[in-house]
Amino acid sequence: MRRRLPRRLRLGIGVLLCGLAAVSVGPLLLPDPQAILDPRGAGLLPPLARVFVIKLADGTVLAGKALRRSGDKVLLWRAESWLELPSSQVRELGQRVFLAGSDALGRDVAARLASAGRISLAVGFLSLALAVLLGTLVGLVSGLGPSLLDRALMALVDATLALPLLFVLLAASAFLRPQTATVVLLLGLSSWMGVARLVRGQTLAVRERPWFLAAQGLGLPPWRLAAFHVLPHVATPLLQDATLRLGDLILLEASLSFLGFGVPPPVPSWGNMAAEGFEVWRLAWWLPVLPGLAVALVVLAFALVAEGLGELARGEA
Amino acid sequence: MTARLFRRLFASLLVVWAVASATFFLASLAPGDLATKLADPRIPPAARERLREHYGLHRPLGQRYLAWLSGVVTGNLGDSFLYRRPVTQVLAQALPNTALLASVGLGLELVLGVVLGLVQVRRPHGFWDRVLSAFSLIAYAVPTFLVAAGLLWLFAYRWPVFPASHMTGLTAPADFWTTLADRARHLALPAITVGVTGCGAVARYLRGALLDEQAQAYILGALARGASRRRVLLLHALPNAALPLLTVLGLSLPFLVSGTLVIEVLFSWPGMGQVFYSAVTARDIPLIQAATILVTAAVVAGNWLADAAYALADPRIRR
Numbered sequence: 001m002r003r004r005l006p007r008r009l010r011l012g013i014g015v016l017l018c019g020l021a022a023v024s025v026g027p028l029l030l031p032d033p034q035a036i037l038d039p040r041g042a043g044l045l046p047p048l049a050r051v052f053v054i055k056l057a058d059g060t061v062l063a064g065k066a067l068r069r070s071g072d073k074v075l076l077w078r079a080e081s082w083l084e085l086p087s088s089q090v091r092e093l094g095q096r097v098f099l100a101g102s103d104a105l106g107r108d109v110a111a112r113l114a115s116a117g118r119i120s121l122a123v124g125f126l127s128l129a130l131a132v133l134l135g136t137l138v139g140l141v142s143g144l145g146p147s148l149l150d151r152a153l154m155a156l157v158d159a160t161l162a163l164p165l166l167f168v169l170l171a172a173s174a175f176l177r178p179q180t181a182t183v184v185l186l187l188g189l190s191s192w193m194g195v196a197r198l199v200r201g202q203t204l205a206v207r208e209r210p211w212f213l214a215a216q217g218l219g220l221p222p223w224r225l226a227a228f229h230v231l232p233h234v235a236t237p238l239l240q241d242a243t244l245r246l247g248d249l250i251l252l253e254a255s256l257s258f259l260g261f262g263v264p265p266p267v268p269s270w271g272n273m274a275a276e277g278f279e280v281w282r283l284a285w286w287l288p289v290l291p292g293l294a295v296a297l298v299v300l301a302f303a304l305v306a307e308g309l310g311e312l313a314r315g316e317a
Numbered sequence: 318m319t320a321r322l323f324r325r326l327f328a329s330l331l332v333v334w335a336v337a338s339a340t341f342f343l344a345s346l347a348p349g350d351l352a353t354k355l356a357d358p359r360i361p362p363a364a365r366e367r368l369r370e371h372y373g374l375h376r377p378l379g380q381r382y383l384a385w386l387s388g389v390v391t392g393n394l395g396d397s398f399l400y401r402r403p404v405t406q407v408l409a410q411a412l413p414n415t416a417l418l419a420s421v422g423l424g425l426e427l428v429l430g431v432v433l434g435l436v437q438v439r440r441p442h443g444f445w446d447r448v449l450s451a452f453s454l455i456a457y458a459v460p461t462f463l464v465a466a467g468l469l470w471l472f473a474y475r476w477p478v479f480p481a482s483h484m485t486g487l488t489a490p491a492d493f494w495t496t497l498a499d500r501a502r503h504l505a506l507p508a509i510t511v512g513v514t515g516c517g518a519v520a521r522y523l524r525g526a527l528l529d530e531q532a533q534a535y536i537l538g539a540l541a542r543g544a545s546r547r548r549v550l551l552l553h554a555l556p557n558a559a560l561p562l563l564t565v566l567g568l569s570l571p572f573l574v575s576g577t578l579v580i581e582v583l584f585s586w587p588g589m590g591q592v593f594y595s596a597v598t599a600r601d602i603p604l605i606q607a608a609t610i611l612v613t614a615a616v617v618a619g620n621w622l623a624d625a626a627y628a629l630a631d632p633r634i635r636r
Contacts, residue, residue: 155328158328159328159329159331159332159335160332161568161571162329162570162571162616162620163571163613163616164574164575164578164612164613164616165571165572165575166575166579167574167575167593167608167609167612167613170578170593170594170597171340171343171593171597171605171609172343173597174596174597174605175344247458251458251460254460254462255460255461255462255575258460258462258579259579259582259594261597271460274460274462275462278462278583281469282474285466285470288462288463289463289466289467292459292460292462293463295458296455296458296459296460296463297458299457299458299459299460300454300458303454303457304454
């Protein structure tokens with residue numbers, strides 16, 4: 001009989017696949033996320049707004065909400081007035097739709113959201129990889145090593161878990177150069193503790209099993225015990241934990257970038273887009289809201305997948 | 318248990334010391350020392366040397382560290398560049414404001430979370446359980462700034478019931494009651510943001526704990542003696558399920574403090590988070606160091622207190 005995956009798992013995976021498709025294909029189809037298109041004519045346009053774009057002979061690009069022709073003149077409704085341009089100066093005429101609106105500089109928000117998604121997801125995955133690697137290592141050493149080392153490591157884990165993360169990250173980033181790599185490093189180095197605790201717990205449980213004792217009795221070196229006799233049994237809970245943690249990391253990166261200490265602009269990330277948008281939320285609600293929704297959707301999807309994996313592991317499917 | 322608490326107290330002190338030292342060494346590693354930051358680049362090198370001497374920057378790192386550490390212990394953490402006052406004064410002004418926001422927010426979070434949890438277990442897997450489960454999952458996933466943006470749009474813009482930022486109004490309040498009302502109106506939106514972002518975790522925890530409790534024999538016994546479902550839920554199951562909430566809250570304290578940082582910045586609430594944020598933006602090193610130490614100490618102490626309170630309240634673990 002074919003078992004169906006839990007509904008939450010299917011929903012979460014579905015949302016994530018759509019998200020991945022959007023951030024991988026989006027930047028190829030959408031305009032350049034950094035391209036500034038006439039701030040006065042195309043700034044702060046709501047989602048699905050259409051603009052007329054005129055390229056002049058000298059290379060300047062103008063945008064406006066309406067276009068009219070009269071004789072040998074072209075009239076463009078730009079910055080609340082008609083702009084008259086002689087036809088001889090106009091080189092190209094075009095139209096453009098802003099799927100998710102435009103920001104104050106006239107940049108395409110949809111394109112920025114998609115390319116920010118790449119950054120935010122990449123930062124999340126890389127820092128997760130760092131955290132899982134470090135945490136697994138510490139957890140294995142703690143679970144298999146001498147008890148004094150175990151107690152020292154766990155005291156360290158308890159202590160660091162009690163730190164107000166955002167404060168520590170902010171304090172650290174005050175002394176370091178703002179860089180995407182720094183953010184990955186800081187996030188990874190500050191979230192391995194939970195992984196370590198989980199791996200240690202599982203390791204201690206495995207240590208009591210007869211087959212583990214047998215393997216130990218054969219005189220296998222510790223690294224072989226860890227890699228082939230403990231890790232396979234840790235993998236399932238670790239996967240579930242990592243999924244949830246990835247959501248946490250993406251949220252944290254968003255908060256950090258929102259405060260201006262994460263991914264530095266002009267590289268867009270969901271957090272710094274929301275920060276730029278928050279300054280004009282009365283004029284353009286979509287600027288803070290859409291990046292926020294993107295974060296929420298991805299984090300929700302990871303949480304759903306984690307819950308679904310938990311159900312699957314407990315056999316509740 | 319007492320030995321455990323003492324051990325944890327020792328570990329906590331160690332953590333605060335480690336964080337304090339980390340801020341010191343990170344700051345001394347960072348390019349440009351106090352004198353280059355303080356002094357105008359146009360002043361003569363001789364005067365700059367005098368300034369370095371005044372701040373003790375010519376001494377070796379180890380000596381400076383010991384002097385700084387004794388300053389930390391005695392509460393002398395230097396002057397803030399930004400505010401041109403002792404950092405202890407700046408922080409003493411900000412701390413009560415954060416305490417107010419955090420405690421009201423936490424209270425709201427608890428009330429909301431407990432109510433949600435109770436409604437959910439009245440009929441597990443029923444309609445409301447599903448809806449509220451989804452709600453608490455969403456409350457966890459939505460970033461703080463989005464909640465704040467939504468509340469601002471609704472209650473400060475669409476229906477301007479509450480002020481959008483700051484802690485006090487512009488006019489000098491006449492008497493105690495108007496002051497109180499003014500403070501409460503300014504507190505509303507930030508505190509609701511704290512409550513809404515945190516209540517999901519409380520509800521999720523309480524739902525699980527209540528379901529576990531309800532499977533216990535004493536619940537069946539109470540029902541058999543004729544107690545109503547409501548009475549059993551509120552008076553028998555809830556107190557037992559709510560006790561471990563102390564630990565959950567203790568562990569969530571770092572998140573609460575991190576959350577208030579964003580919220581204070583968003584609502585211009587003059588608390589620790591706001592002061593810390595402006596200190597980091599201006600690279601006000603003494604203030605960053607002092608605030609980090611203070612917040613760490615507060616969180617670690619809160620954690621320890623939650624542990625101690627739990628041990629006091631639950632005789633089973635008071636060994």
